[in-house]
Amino acid sequence: MARRREPAKYLVLLALVVLALMMLFPFVVVAFNALKSPSEYASNGPLALPEGVYLQGIIDFWNRVDFGQKLLNSIVISGSVAVLAVLVSLFNAYALGIGRVRGRLWVLVLFLLAFTLPQEALVYPLYYLSKQVGLYDTRLAVIIIFTVIQTAFGTYLLSSVLSSFPPEILEAARMDGASRWQVLWRVVVPLSRPTLAVLLVFFFIWTWNEFFLPLVFLISNDNQTVPVALGVLQGQRLMDATMSNASALLGIIPAIVFFLIFQRTLTRGITVGATK
Amino acid sequence: MTSPVTAPAATVSASPRPPSPKRRAGPSGPYLVYLVPGLVLFVGVILLPFLMNLGISFTRWHGVGTPEWTGLDNYDRLFSDTTFWASFRNNLAVILAMAIIPTMIGLVLGAALFDYVAKRFGAGTASGLRASYYLPQVLPIPVAGIVWGWFLNPSYGALNASLEKLGLGGLAQDWLGDPSFALSSVMVVMVWIQIGFPVVIFMSGLQRVDPALYEAAEIDGASWWRRFWHVTIPQIRPEIYVVLLWTTIASLKVFAHIYVLTKGGPGGATNVPAYYSYQNFFEKTQVGYGAAIATALTVVIVVLTVLFLRVQDTGDEEAR
Structure with a gap:
């Protein structure tokens, strides 16, 4: 049945491949143009292939915005948030999913609402309060805020995972005299590792990509994350063509690195979750 | 692990002591300790700021000094503010570009990759294509x-340069700077960013669909489109609801796209409520009014979430 429409079969594939190329096209053009010198860009235009590898534009941009510092800030903030948010989510979910404390449904609804809340509805009081306690324009302020925001989602997800945790395993551990604290770390955590890993990855990437609150909170150059630094530069409309491309390439590279590294964790995590 | 096995085990093993009326509350008490850090942080970072924002929305305040209580004045102003309503209309366009169009395209792409490419050209081809769609x-x-x-810059961007090359220089535009094109340009960028999300969710949803349904449809001679309408869409209805809810909420919160592409301009042509509230907070320092906009946005999002969950519930019941 399919054989009779052999050309049609390839037409569909062709259409899908063309679409994929359209999706990837901006990445390729950016990579090409980041490797051109300003004069080459001016004379050959944006569509020509680069004549050679001109790295000076990227190096200049790196030094000009102190990109290493921005990367460090992003790693410190996203890494701290990922670890802390998984930890707090785990405590919450231990109480809600396994401890089944009273009123847990209400607590869950509260966390779910927190997750859907627009950050605009929190930003000004947070801005005001952080100034009062001397945390404004610090990475710590952003770490605390996003730990809570990510925890809202983590609690919701982990509670539902842990509420189906096999009770006989918990009971066996308790019979052996393990305290609640020991049960959490020696039984629950090891057995939920795939889910925790997925959460860790999500929180890291989500926090890395956050823009609005870091934009408001991190005003000094030394504290800015990669997206904030790039977004502010773009917003000022001060970049020429080659600088735009150099900065875009520097922003794309970490994202693609995460994509490749975490792809494995995610696929593994998701399949493990599916078999549960 | 199926529930019929675990349920009896739980009732037997969870009561080493003789059951008493207090048993339900008893063992759960000590677990409350684990909720303390989460709840303290929640109150300090979410609940208190949210209530403060609500309070500020009833005042006139410039960020310094004492807020002046004005009751519902800010909301009155909101209802007659044409800039606000224009930003709200723009937000409907954003919902189209970030939720509805990507969901529709994602359905076709997800089904085509799962039910056509993977079967005829191998799973590797399908996952390679999926990764390309997902990369943005x-x-x-x-x-x-x-x-x-x-890319869209009128003087040195690649799009206008390509149009010139093709002899279509007459079509060149100031894509983000011309009020008649800015919103459409922003929408195109949003679709580009967003397509990957529904494709990935729908493809993973399709994996739990019983292959026998597809085989039966194929034996009956159903065309690809008929299978798409009568097998794929009904089977992944839960995923469609989740994707639509998730992306619609994201569309209502949209800020970064606008900030980096147009800053709401030209002349408010691409402004959205989230960006408008930011302008009032930090550019015009009309904090009370900004808070009112943010509160209105919150109400819309919460109502929409509740509505969606309702529809999803009834949809599930009809499907049963």
Whole structure:
């Protein structure tokens, strides 16, 4: 049945491949143009292939915005948030999913609402309060805020995972005299590792990509994350063509690195979750 | 692990002591300790600021000094503020570009990759294509903004240069700077960013669909489109609801796209409520009014979430 429409079969594939190329096209053009010198860009235009590898534009941009510092800030903030948010989510979910404390449904609804809340509805009081306690324009302020925001989602997800945790395993551990604290770390955590890993990855990437609150909170150059630094530069409309491309390439590279590294964790995590 | 096995085990093993009326509350008490850090942080970072924002929305305040209580004045102003309503209309266009169009395209692409490409050209081809569609999703929005800001730039951007090359120089536009094109340009960028999300969710949803349904449809001689309408869509209805809810909420919160591409301009042509509230907070320092906009946005999102969950519930019941 399919054989009779052999050309049609390839037409569909062709259409899908063309679409994929359209999706990837901006990445390729950016990579090409980041490797051109300003004069080459001016004379050959944006569509020509680069004549050679001109790295000076990227190096200049790196030094000009102190990109290493921005990367460090992003790693410190996203890494701290990922670890802390998984930890707090785990405590919450231990109480809600396994401890089944009273009123847990209400607590869950509260966390779910927190997750859907627009950050605009929190930003000004947070801005005001952080100034009062001397945390404004610090990475710590952003770490605390996003730990809570990510925890809202983590609690919701982990509670539902842990509420189906096999009770006989918990009971066996308790019979052996393990305290609640020991049960959490020696039984629950090891057995939920795939889910925790997925959460860790999500929180890291989500926090890395956050823009609005870091934009408001991190005003000094030394504290800015990669997206904030790039977004502010773009917003000022001060970049020429080659600088735009150099900065875009520097922003794309970490994202693609995460994509490749975490792809494995995610696929593994998701399949493990599916078999549960 | 199926529930019929675990349920009896739980009732037997969970009561080493003789059951008493207090048993239900008893063992759960000590677990409350584990909720303390989460709840303290929640109150300090979410609940208190949210209530403060609500309070501020009833005042006139410039960020310094004492807020002046004005009751519902800010909300009165909101209802007659044409800028606000224009930004709200723009937000409907954003919902189209970030939720509805990507969901529709994602359905066709997801089904085509799962039910056609994977079967005829191998799973590797399908997952390679999926990765290409997904790649824009991993970019921080400001980076996507730089890429497209340059691409669409009227003086040195790649799009107008390509049009000239093709002899279509007459079609060249100031894509982000001309009020009649800015919103459409922003929408195109949003679709580009967003497509990957529904494709990935729908493809993973399709994996739990019983292959026998597809085989039966194929034996009956159903065309690909008929299988799409009568097998794929009904089977992944839960995923469709989740994707629509999730992306619609994201559309209502949209800020970074606007900030990096157009800053709401030209002349408010691409402004959205989230960006408008930011302008009032930090550019015009009309904090009370900004808080009212943010509160109105929150109400819309919460109502929409509740409505969606309702529809999803009834949809599930009809399906049963």
